[in-house]
Amino acid sequence: MSRMLLAEFADGRSLLGAARELKQKGRRIIDAFTPVPVDGLAELLGVASSRIRVIMFIGGIAVAALLYATEWYTAVIDYPVNSGGRPLNSWIPFMLPPFATGIFAAALVGLITLFVTTGVRLHDPLFALDGFEHVTQDRFVLLLAQPEGGGVDEETRAFLTDRGALRCWEVGG
Amino acid sequence: MSRRWPAGILFIGATTAAGLGAFLGTLDVKAAAAGWLAAFVFWCGPPIGSLVWMMIHRLTGGRWGVALYPVFAPTAALVPLIGILLIPVLIAMPALYSWMHGGTDVIPSVKHLYLNPAAFIIRSVVAFIGWTVLALALPRIHGSRATLLAGLGLVFYCVLISLVPVDWILSLEHPFVSESFGASVAVTHLMAALAWAAVLAPRESEAVTSDLGGLLLAMVLAITYIDFMALLVIWYGDLPEKVFWFTQRTHFPWTLLAYLAFICGSALPILLLLFTRVRVNRFALRVIGAIVLLGLAVYDIYLVVPPFGSLALLAAGLAIVGMGCLMFGASLLTIPAMAPQQRGSYVR
Numbered sequence: 301m302s303r304m305l306l307a308e309f310a311d312g313r314s315l316l317g318a319a320r321e322l323k324q325k326g327r328r329i330i331d332a333f334t335p336v337p338v339d340g341l342a343e344l345l346g347v348a349s350s351r352i353r354v355i356m357f358i359g360g361i362a363v364a365a366l367l368y369a370t371e372w373y374t375a376v377i378d379y380p381v382n383s384g385g386r387p388l389n390s391w392i393p394f395m396l397p398p399f400a401t402g403i404f405a406a407a408l409v410g411l412i413t414l415f416v417t418t419g420v421r422l423h424d425p426l427f428a429l430d431g432f433e434h435v436t437q438d439r440f441v442l443l444l445a446q447p448e449g450g451g452v453d454e455e456t457r458a459f460l461t462d463r464g465a466l467r468c469w470e471v472g473g
Numbered sequence: 474m475s476r477r478w479p480a481g482i483l484f485i486g487a488t489t490a491a492g493l494g495a496f497l498g499t500l501d502v503k504a505a506a507a508g509w510l511a512a513f514v515f516w517c518g519p520p521i522g523s524l525v526w527m528m529i530h531r532l533t534g535g536r537w538g539v540a541l542y543p544v545f546a547p548t549a550a551l552v553p554l555i556g557i558l559l560i561p562v563l564i565a566m567p568a569l570y571s572w573m574h575g576g577t578d579v580i581p582s583v584k585h586l587y588l589n590p591a592a593f594i595i596r597s598v599v600a601f602i603g604w605t606v607l608a609l610a611l612p613r614i615h616g617s618r619a620t621l622l623a624g625l626g627l628v629f630y631c632v633l634i635s636l637v638p639v640d641w642i643l644s645l646e647h648p649f650v651s652e653s654f655g656a657s658v659a660v661t662h663l664m665a666a667l668a669w670a671a672v673l674a675p676r677e678s679e680a681v682t683s684d685l686g687g688l689l690l691a692m693v694l695a696i697t698y699i700d701f702m703a704l705l706v707i708w709y710g711d712l713p714e715k716v717f718w719f720t721q722r723t724h725f726p727w728t729l730l731a732y733l734a735f736i737c738g739s740a741l742p743i744l745l746l747l748f749t750r751v752r753v754n755r756f757a758l759r760v761i762g763a764i765v766l767l768g769l770a771v772y773d774i775y776l777v778v779p780p781f782g783s784l785a786l787l788a789a790g791l792a793i794v795g796m797g798c799l800m801f802g803a804s805l806l807t808i809p810a811m812a813p814q815q816r817g818s819y820v821r
Binding site: 357384386392393395396 | 701704705708709711747
């Protein structure tokens with residue numbers, strides 16, 4: 301693992317401000333970990349907008365349509381029953397199972413797409429860092445690439461502290 | 474002020490529509506009264522809905538409420554005006570409500586204690602006095618007393634909105650009842666207020682526009698859910714005293730109204746608002762707001778007018794346009810032109 305610097309912030313705005321300035325200085329930002337979406341961060345990191353919502357929508361609609369088709373086939377073709385004079389293709393109650401199942405299918409397709417597109421990582425060296433679990437709660441962490449071969453980068457640390465970083469770690473090397 | 478001229482033209486429009494409506498009244502009193510009632514029910518939405526959103530915001534806080542306050546507060550101040558528009562409905566009650574003449578089989582104790590003209594008028598008047606007091610008091614008090622008033626006001630709204638729409642709308646076709654009707658009308662109020670704000674609100678930041686779009690989407694989903702569930706339960710129960718309400722609406726032009734209300738009030742806004750790009754686009758939201766208002770107007774006509782025939786459809790159109798001229802004119806005069814430096818003064 302190459303050398304990296306982590307800086308921990310208390311809010312998204314100071315992380316975004318520091319990241320912008322560092323990028324202008326020519327530093328490479330590897331990633332950022334935040335408990336909530338930070339507006340403008342994805343653009344700064346150069347992450348392309350995800351197609352996951354389109355895939356989820358198509359998956360949900362497809363499963364809902366398939367389930368409705370099953371209901372229709374069962375009630376109209378396979379086993380028609382006259383239930384109190386109601387039409388065989390009773391679309392009003394037939395809407396409910398496709399709706400609920402469609403929502404579930406969209407969620408499932410989203411989860412599978414997430415795993416397929418990002419790769420399942422059960423462990424990452426970063427997870428072992430003390431206090432890193434706070435990125436899912438109340439801390440915003442920026443991950444910077446460190447130049448090879450240098451010593452302790454006091455200048456960058458001082459800059460980050462000045463911009464509101466609560467603490468910095470250096471890892472790898 | 475340069476906006477007096479357009480407002481004046483709108484008031485002339487309202488007068489013209491009222492005159493045409495009065496002429497229609499000489500031809501068919503019932504149809505004219507039903508048209509007026511449909512328009513009254515529709516235009517209750519933006520002012521009362523704005524009042525409810527302001528009360529909700531007092532309890533929850535949030536940027537959206539601060540940003541929309543310049544639209545919500547003047548619109549909520551129109552509640553007394555809507556109360557005045559109720560008076561012709563009360564005068565026309567004998568022409569509208571057949572239960573008044575004893576022609577229908579209302580259970581005697583129900584008629585004696587609840588469904589009689591005096592109780593009808595008392596419920597409507599109490600509702601409008603309460604909402605007027607809330608609309609006038611809420612912008613003028615601050616701190617924990619405002620929070621208390623907002624909380625009590627929401628409880629008052631929830632109780633009264635379960636009663637008065639049943640009087641105004643469902644009792645037209647006694648014995649039809651639908652238990653979710655109060656909730657359905659409350660959601661149309663909230664939806665109408667947001668759509669009205671989307672049309673009239675000034676240019677705001679992208680984040681606030683996104684909040685408005687998100688809230689509007691939630692309300693459109695809510696009305697779709699509530700009304701679909703009501704239809705499902707009634708369809709499945711298949712009881713004559715409920716189903717007749719729908720069978721009365723299964724022919725032209727009411728089927729056309731149903732499709733139009735579904736497309737403009739539900740399907741189209743949901744599909745458009747699913748896209749983040751649309752939710753953050755001020756112009757797109759303005760168009761969607763106008764579409765939703767059209768859908769709600771058609772929906773309210775569909776609820777009120779069918780028993781009164783096609784002439785009532787014309788009367789409803791006239792009355793909605795006329796009252797709309799009145800509302801837009803009043804809003805032009807009261808909703809401030811949005812210069813950015815003015816905004817600070819509306820933050821509570």
